[in-house]
Amino acid sequence: MNDALLKADAETIERDIESLAAMVDSSKPGWTRRPFTPWYEQGRQWLRERMVEIGMHVEIDAASNLIGRLPGSDPSLKPIMVGSHTDTVTGGGRFDGIIGVLAGLEIVRTLKRAGIVLRHPLMVVDFTAEEPSEFGISTIGSRGMVGNLPEEMLERTDPSGLVLRDAIRLAGGDPDALPSAALGPGDIALYLELHIEQGPVLEQTGTKLGVVTGIVGIHRYRVTVEGRPNHAGTTPMTMRSDALTGAARMILELEAICREHDAEPVVGTVGKLTVEPNASNVIPGRVVFDLEVRSLSVDIMEELICAFKRRTEEIALNCGIAISMDCLSKSEPIRVDEDVQAIIRSGCAATASSISLPSGAGHDANQIARIAPIGMVFVPSKDGRSHCPEEWTDYADVALGVEALTRTIVLYDNL
Numbered sequence: 001m002n003d004a005l006l007k008a009d010a011e012t013i014e015r016d017i018e019s020l021a022a023m024v025d026s027s028k029p030g031w032t033r034r035p036f037t038p039w040y041e042q043g044r045q046w047l048r049e050r051m052v053e054i055g056m057h058v059e060i061d062a063a064s065n066l067i068g069r070l071p072g073s074d075p076s077l078k079p080i081m082v083g084s085h086t087d088t089v090t091g092g093g094r095f096d097g098i099i100g101v102l103a104g105l106e107i108v109r110t111l112k113r114a115g116i117v118l119r120h121p122l123m124v125v126d127f128t129a130e131e132p133s134e135f136g137i138s139t140i141g142s143r144g145m146v147g148n149l150p151e152e153m154l155e156r157t158d159p160s161g162l163v164l165r166d167a168i169r170l171a172g173g174d175p176d177a178l179p180s181a182a183l184g185p186g187d188i189a190l191y192l193e194l195h196i197e198q199g200p201v202l203e204q205t206g207t208k209l210g211v212v213t214g215i216v217g218i219h220r221y222r223v224t225v226e227g228r229p230n231h232a233g234t235t236p237m238t239m240r241s242d243a244l245t246g247a248a249r250m251i252l253e254l255e256a257i258c259r260e261h262d263a264e265p266v267v268g269t270v271g272k273l274t275v276e277p278n279a280s281n282v283i284p285g286r287v288v289f290d291l292e293v294r295s296l297s298v299d300i301m302e303e304l305i306c307a308f309k310r311r312t313e314e315i316a317l318n319c320g321i322a323i324s325m326d327c328l329s330k331s332e333p334i335r336v337d338e339d340v341q342a343i344i345r346s347g348c349a350a351t352a353s354s355i356s357l358p359s360g361a362g363h364d365a366n367q368i369a370r371i372a373p374i375g376m377v378f379v380p381s382k383d384g385r386s387h388c389p390e391e392w393t394d395y396a397d398v399a400l401g402v403e404a405l406t407r408t409i410v411l412y413d414n415l
C-alpha cells in the first residue's frame with residue numbers, strides 16, 4: 001500500500017471544522033452548540049449534505065442519531081462504526097467530539113482517493129447529545145442506540161418542561177421504537193472514535209497520537225440542600241439554617257474525599273449550582289447542585305459516594321439543614337480490549353509517535369462498548385485545555401489522527 005495514499009487532507013479537515021464552528025449560538029461564550037437547538041439542527045443539516053456528497057446513504061435512527069452508511073464489498077460482514085458528537089458544552093470549543101465525526105467524512109474521502117473499497121460496511125455516526133444535557137442525561141444518542149435509555153430517562157423534562165421523548169421525536173427520532181430498534185452484541189464489528197485528549201499528556205510528552213487503554217466511568221448525582229430562608233439582617237448567625245454555607249461545606253468535603261484517593265486517577269466535581277431565592281438580603285433556603293465522580297473503578301466511585309453521603313449527613317445535622325441525593329446517570333468504566341489496542345497501535349505506528357493512556361473524559365464509546373469492541377485514538381490538546389474557548393488542536397495533528405484511524409480500519413478490514 002502506497003503510504004502517501006492514506007494521508008488525510010489537513011486543509012479539508014480545517015475547512016470542515018471551521019464550517020461547523022460557524023454554526024453556534026453566538027449569544028453564548030466560546031463555541032456553543034447545545035443539543036436540540038436551531039444551531040444543532042443547522043450543523044446536522046450541513047453534516048447530512050457532506051455525507052451525501054461523499055456517496056453515503058444518510059438516515060436518522062430511533063434515538064435521533066445521524067448516521068451515514070457506505071456499503072462494503074462483502075455485505076455479510078457487520079459494519080465498522082466511526083463516530084462521536086457535534087454537540088458542545090456551553091462555552092465550549094470547536095474540537096471536542098466534532099473531530100470524531102468529521103474524521104468519518106475524511107476517512108471515506110481518503111479511502112476513495114486511494115481506490116480502496118472496504119469489505120466491511122462503514123458507518124459514520126453523529127451521536128445525539130453526548131454532553132450532559134438540560135435533561136440531566138449525557139450520551140443520549142449512544143445510550144438509545146444500545147438500548148440503555150430506559151423509560152424513566154425518556155420521561156425526564158428540561159427546565160422548559162419539554163419531555164426528552166418529545167425532544168428525540170422533534171430531532172427526527174422515533175422514541176417509541178427505541179427498545180426494539182436498539183443494536184445488540186454482534187451488530188457492530190468494531191467501533192472507533194477519534195477524540196482530542198482534553199488533557200496535558202500528549203503535549204507534555206511531545207507525542208502526536210494516544211492509544212486509549214481505558215475510559216473512566218462517571219456517576220452523577222443531583223444534590224438538594226434544604227435550609228430555612230430568613231431575613232439576612234435580623235437573623236442572628238447562631239439561629240440560621242443557611243443552605244448555601246452548608247452546601248459549600250459539602251462541596252469542599254467532596255474535594256477532600258477525592259484528594260484522599262491519590263492511588264489512582266479519581267476526580268470529583270461540582271460544576272452546576274442554583275441558589276433559591278438567590279437574593280442578596282435573604283438567607284438561602286435551598287441549594288441544588290450536580291456532582292460527579294469519575295474513576296476507572298466502579299468500586300472506587302461507589303466508595304466516594306458512600307463517603308460523601310456519610311460526611312454530608314453529619315454536616316447537615318450540625319448546620320440544621322437537610323440533604324437529599326438523586327442519581328442522574330451512571331456510565332461504567334471501560335477497558336479497551338488488548339487486541340483492539342494492538343491493531344490501533346499498528347495503525348498509529350505507520351503514522352506518527354504514539355503512547356498508551358487512559359481517558360479521564362467519558363465518551364459515546366462508553367455506551368457502544370456494551371455491544372461491540374471499541375477503541376479510541378487521541379490527538380493533543382494545547383495546554384491540555386478543553387470545554388472552554390481555549391480548546392485547540394492543530395489541524396495537522398487532527399489529520400494525523402484521521403490517518404491513524406484510516407490505517408487501523410484498513411488493517412482490521414484485511415484481518
Ligand code: HGY
Nearest residue numbers: 130131360361362363
Ligand atoms: O464530560 C466528559 O467527559 C465528556 O467531555 N462529555
Ligand code: MN
Nearest residue numbers: 089096131387
Ligand atoms: Mn466534552
Ligand code: MN
Nearest residue numbers: 096097130363
Ligand atoms: Mn467529547
Ligand code: MN
Nearest residue numbers: 231232233281
Ligand atoms: Mn425588607
